[in-house]
Amino acid sequence: MFRHTRAEIKEYCRLCSQYGAELLLSVGPRATYDTGATVLSPQGVRISYRLRRHGTSFAWSGRHQRGYDLGCRGFLIYDEGMLWLVGQMRKDGALPKDIIFKTSAHLGHCNPCSFKLLESLGADSINPVRDLQLPMIAALRAAIKVPIDVHTDNPPGSGGFIRVYEAPEIVRVAAPVHCKTGNSVVSGMASSPQRAMARRWLTRQPSWLRWLANTIPKPNNPRFGQGTCISLLLNLSW
Numbered sequence: 001m002f003r004h005t006r007a008e009i010k011e012y013c014r015l016c017s018q019y020g021a022e023l024l025l026s027v028g029p030r031a032t033y034d035t036g037a038t039v040l041s042p043q044g045v046r047i048s049y050r051l052r053r054h055g056t057s058f059a060w061s062g063r064h065q066r067g068y069d070l071g072c073r074g075f076l077i078y079d080e081g082m083l084w085l086v087g088q089m090r091k092d093g094a095l096p097k098d099i100i101f102k103t104s105a106h107l108g109h110c111n112p113c114s115f116k117l118l119e120s121l122g123a124d125s126i127n128p129v130r131d132l133q134l135p136m137i138a139a140l141r142a143a144i145k146v147p148i149d150v151h152t153d154n155p156p157g158s159g160g161f162i163r164v165y166e167a168p169e170i171v172r173v174a175a176p177v178h179c180k181t182g183n184s185v186v187s188g189m190a191s192s193p194q195r196a197m198a199r200r201w202l203t204r205q206p207s208w209l210r211w212l213a214n215t216i217p218k219p220n221n222p223r224f225g226q227g228t229c230i231s232l233l234l235n236l237s238w
Helices: 006-019 057-069 080-092 112-121 134-143 164-174 191-203 207-215 226-237
Strands: 074-077 100-103 148-151 177-180
Touching (some): 074 080, 080 112, 134 164
Parallel strands (some): 148 177
């Protein structure tokens, strides 16, 4: 959410309302978009979407309130600590009661005990890792009451496998369930919008920053295109 303007977010909300769709926003900066180098290492890649920086707990909750005020009611959570914070704030009335928190598959949870924990922290729907077998998904359903979000196809970056043919059985063992689809046609999570946003932002910047964005060496990592390099420059310029 911090990578989009007020006008853009309000337009997203308007389009979703017009077409009867839900909008889920997330907050950052997460490790992928921040200045740390750990995420570039083979082991560090596991923390890609974890929230970083100290002293920003209230900034995180403030961004949720900002998104809510702009018209969004649903937010995607990538960090258990933030889930605890915003869940407690909603319980105490510091955040609106009708705000929705969905946890991402990038949290890496895949067992009933973890799902029970996320539910207790305030998750309104939970996305397990993408490759769980049907009995595993059924065990998750037995442990919690909130909806489960299951990918029926996946981007190449997370395996690229298709399980649309399992959708009827997924519904049978996991309902209430959201069957997620469409990711198999993209090279990575939100890669095209990220590049488009980066290009729009870059055209409005001073010539020296445009030169730097086009000159800076790109990390030898397929997840890091121009959009992510420009995100690093955003941190520096701010």
